[in-house]
Amino acid sequence: MRELPLLSLAALRQLETLAEEAGLDLMQRAARATADWVIKHYPAGCRILVAAGPGNNGGDALFAALLLMHEGFSVDVLVPATPSSTATRDALQKIRAEGGIPLIRLADAYPPPALIIDGLFGIGLARQFDDDWAALIHQLNHLGAPILSLDCPSGLDAWTGMPLNAAIHARHTLTFLCHKPGLFFAAGADLAGQVALAALDCPAHLLPQADGLINLTDASALARPRDSHKGRFGTVAVIGGSRGMLGAALLAGRAALAGGAGKVLLLTLDDRLPVDPAWPELMIQTTSQTNALPAADVLAIGPGLGQSEAARQMLMQALDSTLPLVLDADALNLLAAHPSLQAKLNTRQAASILTPHPTEAARLLQQETRAVQSDRLAALNELTRRYHCAVVLKGAGSLIGQAGKHYRLNTGGGPALAVAGQGDVLTGLIAAMLAQGLSAIDAASLAVKIHGMAGDAYEQEQGGPIGLTASETTHRCSGLLNRMLASTP
Numbered sequence: 001m002r003e004l005p006l007l008s009l010a011a012l013r014q015l016e017t018l019a020e021e022a023g024l025d026l027m028q029r030a031a032r033a034t035a036d037w038v039i040k041h042y043p044a045g046c047r048i049l050v051a052a053g054p055g056n057n058g059g060d061a062l063f064a065a066l067l068l069m070h071e072g073f074s075v076d077v078l079v080p081a082t083p084s085s086t087a088t089r090d091a092l093q094k095i096r097a098e099g100g101i102p103l104i105r106l107a108d109a110y111p112p113p114a115l116i117i118d119g120l121f122g123i124g125l126a127r128q129f130d131d132d133w134a135a136l137i138h139q140l141n142h143l144g145a146p147i148l149s150l151d152c153p154s155g156l157d158a159w160t161g162m163p164l165n166a167a168i169h170a171r172h173t174l175t176f177l178c179h180k181p182g183l184f185f186a187a188g189a190d191l192a193g194q195v196a197l198a199a200l201d202c203p204a205h206l207l208p209q210a211d212g213l214i215n216l217t218d219a220s221a222l223a224r225p226r227d228s229h230k231g232r233f234g235t236v237a238v239i240g241g242s243r244g245m246l247g248a249a250l251l252a253g254r255a256a257l258a259g260g261a262g263k264v265l266l267l268t269l270d271d272r273l274p275v276d277p278a279w280p281e282l283m284i285q286t287t288s289q290t291n292a293l294p295a296a297d298v299l300a301i302g303p304g305l306g307q308s309e310a311a312r313q314m315l316m317q318a319l320d321s322t323l324p325l326v327l328d329a330d331a332l333n334l335l336a337a338h339p340s341l342q343a344k345l346n347t348r349q350a351a352s353i354l355t356p357h358p359t360e361a362a363r364l365l366q367q368e369t370r371a372v373q374s375d376r377l378a379a380l381n382e383l384t385r386r387y388h389c390a391v392v393l394k395g396a397g398s399l400i401g402q403a404g405k406h407y408r409l410n411t412g413g414g415p416a417l418a419v420a421g422q423g424d425v426l427t428g429l430i431a432a433m434l435a436q437g438l439s440a441i442d443a444a445s446l447a448v449k450i451h452g453m454a455g456d457a458y459e460q461e462q463g464g465p466i467g468l469t470a471s472e473t474t475h476r477c478s479g480l481l482n483r484m485l486a487s488t489p
Helices: 009-021 026-041 056-070 086-097 131-141 246-258 309-320 330-337 339-346 358-365 369-374 376-387 422-435 440-462 470-487
Strands: 047-052 074-078 115-119 147-150 172-176 194-198 212-214 235-240 263-268 283-286 298-301 325-327 352-354 390-393 399-401 407-409
Touching (some): 026 056, 026 115, 026 147, 026 172, 047 056, 056 086, 056 115, 056 147, 235 246, 246 263, 246 470, 298 422, 309 330, 325 422, 330 339, 352 440, 358 369, 399 440, 422 440
Parallel strands (some): 212 407, 263 283
Antiparallel strands (some): 390 399, 399 407
């Protein structure tokens, strides 16, 4: 499996320094990558506005403008401030030498170009914009032309995904050297648009230690011999389904079957459903029949569990067990509310996986939801540290982490999955992967990837995100897993 590293800002700056010392002209390479992207997507002769800032991001943009001029594009160059870097000044001089007349500002009636290239500010910006810069960003956003941002949209924090007081709203972002996590989550998921990576042919031996990886987990670990039986693929027990919330437990159980578990048991707090007519393969018991945990290889607790005393007792038993455990929904809410449950979790030896959405994560961390969303990486790291578990922090750009391992960023999935029951499906998928022998972080990563792929496939087929149900997602996941497995070398 190939890897796409995610570097911290400090590590990326180190890489830039090492590349410079090795004689690599990253600015020229970035300019060439930008020009190649434009040539691929736009016909020669069309008018392009290149907005260049004073720093190296502006240099990337100006050298790209030169290349595009040579390719026959009609290029307007906007340079609102005096360049502060030597390379950017050099690029501006070369544009003037070739007859270019840079603009200092755009007229109010400036006609929309075919494309705007945003090279105003790059990944190092940390200060709020003054009124003039904010007004320019607003003007560019409202010209009615698609925007290609270089490295990251100007005004966006490329690691938290949070904008400053103004930010470019790009249709595309061409990011350099490595992916930046903030392009895929929080506000960055919308501001960055479609993200492409130009690695700039930087030699692998120059790369510093990565903090994280793009989630490229494959399904090779799920390969099955012809001489197989259901016992080889584990038994999952789903615990939940209190009165009025049986559907959540059913969704999790069905997803565990769809994800490849050999057998799936449901232990429900509501005793009104002896069988699932749609998926009769599910074996259903109720807490009125037994207070003991079912015989299983993996436990998943939380879908439709509720927060009653009976629910708390079931969670306590699950935490006391020696089985791998997936906790979701009300299991997380109970955990957040009861320090005694947290203490049990912290002493578990078996694999444990928490799957909070941002509000559940906020409860677990005793924060506001906006604090979690303002720095999702920090929230992930704190959850793994505090609870000694693998964690899936759900949302746009879902994050998967475990102490001592690279975090993983899932770039797939989108608004099609923003509907009730999808978290239950993901819980069942993770449990199925654990039952088939995957480690906690690999089980979570593969399940998150497949779940996101199901949402993406629906949007592509339907032309939009509206209408995907959790039940339909479950049916899609088996096919996606099999196709992924078939394509594995």
